[in-house]
Amino acid sequence: MILKINGLVKNFKNESVLNDINYEFVSGNIYGILGRxxxxxxxxxxxxxxLYKQDQGKVLFDEINYNDSNDFPKDVGISIEDPSFLxxxxxxxxxxxxxxxxxxxxxxxxxxxxxxxxxxEEKDKKYKKxxxxxxxxxxxxxxxxxxxxxxLLDEPFNGIDRISVDKIKNYLINLKKKDVLIIITTHIKDDxxxxxxxxxxxxxxxxxxxxxxxE
Amino acid sequence: MKVVKNSIKYxxxxxWSKWIIVFIFLISLLSLGAYRxxxxxxxxxxxxxxxxxxIAFIFLxxxxxxxxxxxxxxxxxxxxxxxxxxxxxxxxxLLTNLIISFIYYLISFLFVLLFALFKIKGGIDxxxxxxxxxxxxxxxxxxxxKVFIILFVILNISRYILLTFKSLTYVAFIFILILFIIxxxxxxxLDPNAIYKFxxxxxxxxxxxxxxxxxxxxxxxxxxxxxxxxFNIILKNYYLYIKKVKFKLLNLKFLKLEYYxxxxxxxxxxxxxxxxxxxxxxxxxxLTPNNNVMYFSLNLIKAQNDIFIILNKLFSILxxxxxxxxxxxxxxxxxxxxLILRTDNKKVLFFVxxxxxxxxxxxxxxxxxxxxxxxxxxxxxxxxNFNTFVNILFLEIYIGLLxxxxxxxxxxxxxxxxxxxxxxxxxxxxxxLINILLFAIILLLSxxxxxxxxxx
Numbered sequence: 001m002i003l004k005i006n007g008l009v010k011n012f013k014n015e016s017v018l019n020d021i022n023y024e025f026v027s028g029n030i031y032g033i034l035g036r037x038x039x040x041x042x043x044x045x046x047x048x049x050x051l052y053k054q055d056q057g058k059v060l061f062d063e064i065n066y067n068d069s070n071d072f073p074k075d076v077g078i079s080i081e082d083p084s085f086l087x088x089x090x091x092x093x094x095x096x097x098x099x100x101x102x103x104x105x106x107x108x109x110x111x112x113x114x115x116x117x118x119x120x121e122e123k124d125k126k127y128k129k130x131x132x133x134x135x136x137x138x139x140x141x142x143x144x145x146x147x148x149x150x151x152l153l154d155e156p157f158n159g160i161d162r163i164s165v166d167k168i169k170n171y172l173i174n175l176k177k178k179d180v181l182i183i184i185t186t187h188i189k190d191d192x193x194x195x196x197x198x199x200x201x202x203x204x205x206x207x208x209x210x211x212x213x214x215e
Numbered sequence: 216m217k218v219v220k221n222s223i224k225y226x227x228x229x230x231w232s233k234w235i236i237v238f239i240f241l242i243s244l245l246s247l248g249a250y251r252x253x254x255x256x257x258x259x260x261x262x263x264x265x266x267x268x269x270i271a272f273i274f275l276x277x278x279x280x281x282x283x284x285x286x287x288x289x290x291x292x293x294x295x296x297x298x299x300x301x302x303x304x305x306x307x308x309l310l311t312n313l314i315i316s317f318i319y320y321l322i323s324f325l326f327v328l329l330f331a332l333f334k335i336k337g338g339i340d341x342x343x344x345x346x347x348x349x350x351x352x353x354x355x356x357x358x359x360x361k362v363f364i365i366l367f368v369i370l371n372i373s374r375y376i377l378l379t380f381k382s383l384t385y386v387a388f389i390f391i392l393i394l395f396i397i398x399x400x401x402x403x404x405l406d407p408n409a410i411y412k413f414x415x416x417x418x419x420x421x422x423x424x425x426x427x428x429x430x431x432x433x434x435x436x437x438x439x440x441x442x443x444x445x446f447n448i449i450l451k452n453y454y455l456y457i458k459k460v461k462f463k464l465l466n467l468k469f470l471k472l473e474y475y476x477x478x479x480x481x482x483x484x485x486x487x488x489x490x491x492x493x494x495x496x497x498x499x500x501x502l503t504p505n506n507n508v509m510y511f512s513l514n515l516i517k518a519q520n521d522i523f524i525i526l527n528k529l530f531s532i533l534x535x536x537x538x539x540x541x542x543x544x545x546x547x548x549x550x551x552x553x554l555i556l557r558t559d560n561k562k563v564l565f566f567v568x569x570x571x572x573x574x575x576x577x578x579x580x581x582x583x584x585x586x587x588x589x590x591x592x593x594x595x596x597x598x599x600n601f602n603t604f605v606n607i608l609f610l611e612i613y614i615g616l617l618x619x620x621x622x623x624x625x626x627x628x629x630x631x632x633x634x635x636x637x638x639x640x641x642x643x644x645x646x647x648l649i650n651i652l653l654f655a656i657i658l659l660l661s662x663x664x665x666x667x668x669x670x671x
Contacts, residue, residue, distance in 0.1 A: 051292055053458065070301040070455060084291040088229035097288075100221040101297040101307070142293050 008057035019205030032196035041185035077148035087128035243326030375450035
């Protein structure tokens, strides 16, 4: 899988958020995009996943352009801002509800993924009783659960305990080995140091290699 | 569909869903007020579902529940992206909302039925309760589903407002609708003739009116649904446009130029028509000086007995059909190939529709104009009935557009039957009713054919 971004431009009113972004993401790698708050990281992920439309440019998944149609790119797992689950349902029920849309996985797969994000014990608690970290874990679980080929994660480790973070990082490394393309955005470099194969920086609407990147 | 089934299953697990049932119970209590002096069950039930406040509150509950669904269950990006396609997202959420709303509507019926039995049962034999028999029951069923269908279609319009604009716009829209419904005087047994007093531009189609003729009621319902569905399509396309689909805006400069070329090529026919019309109106003003020439140039409805007027109107309509055919020949004949080279099929269709409307408007305004001039010169009274003018104008536009759709080879059968329908109604002179229905059908066809997603 090659995810190509060509001349991507996005403005909000008169403010330029993304300005002529060109980059090629290749599967089997973990990409980290660093940027301060409001630098356009989430917007970039939302455009890639088809949730926002760009003003100019193209996003090509293996040369297929989804952004000018009503389709969303297939096999993409996302965890971007405000995951909004149903407060009155348990974590497990929320995942089962989402899983029923594509109907690819069963209850066992959901249980497995809950174990990976260290949420098995709290799976039968109502979502409204979850802490910030548990909510974040549930959001990650839904992004991983259907074995997507592309995973887009926005500030994935916010509020999560160190043990769970290490477990999730190991899982991401395993996914990478299975040729999954993973893009992580964060404003804290330490969060993704050592995990990413390529570190990028989003600044003034442009994307560039981060100094000290492993590449 | 598993997703719809699961969404409903999980929705009814929430505390919210239980609160809604409590509210429906409370609102159903309102219906008790509508049972004064009613002896049979079906009239009592019919009264409830014809009561402004009751319908308004049911609508309010369904609208609030829709807001809840789209702010929780359907709100998440994770839900949206898994549908793989925005059309599918709209379809799944529509189906889920439809079934949930219908379940609540059924629950409301159960409560209302319970209260009705409780209130009416005392001292009344069961045979009397069902004294209207199967027909009373069937009529209630028709009315019950009619109210739900209209409420749900309006609810669906509201959901596009919610998805496209801010929640506040949605709340304001619902608030205005509720005010409309509460303040609207629902006629319980509307005379079939009352429909002719309705102005086509007034949004009666937002309300489930009851006519005491089932035939008129069903016809009107069909018209209402066509108009409401048209709003749905417009808003759906607007939502898709805002969110994703890119399409090129219509080039009005091009349309202006093409229309100018058409008029330039056919100006001789227009001049000939205007001369003949001016001559006929002038002759009429001398032949029957007591009559109003405006009546001559525009009126059709009450002119059954005046053969001269009918002939004149037939002449005008034939000329309009002639111009429409010329127009279509211009577009679909030699014009089409070069037009399509420069534009696309949808734009050509849009151009034809616009051109037909402009031609008909132009011809009628001219008739009005020479009517006024001749009345002025001859010193006759000028009395002008705007409603008649608008109705005839609309009728001609519908005929023109239906002919166009037959040429365009779209919805041919529907258009053919609509034409037959027009002829039948012209014979019976039920112009207002046919205008309402045709307005609805044409609007629907035009919008369906000009769908934005096809214009990518």
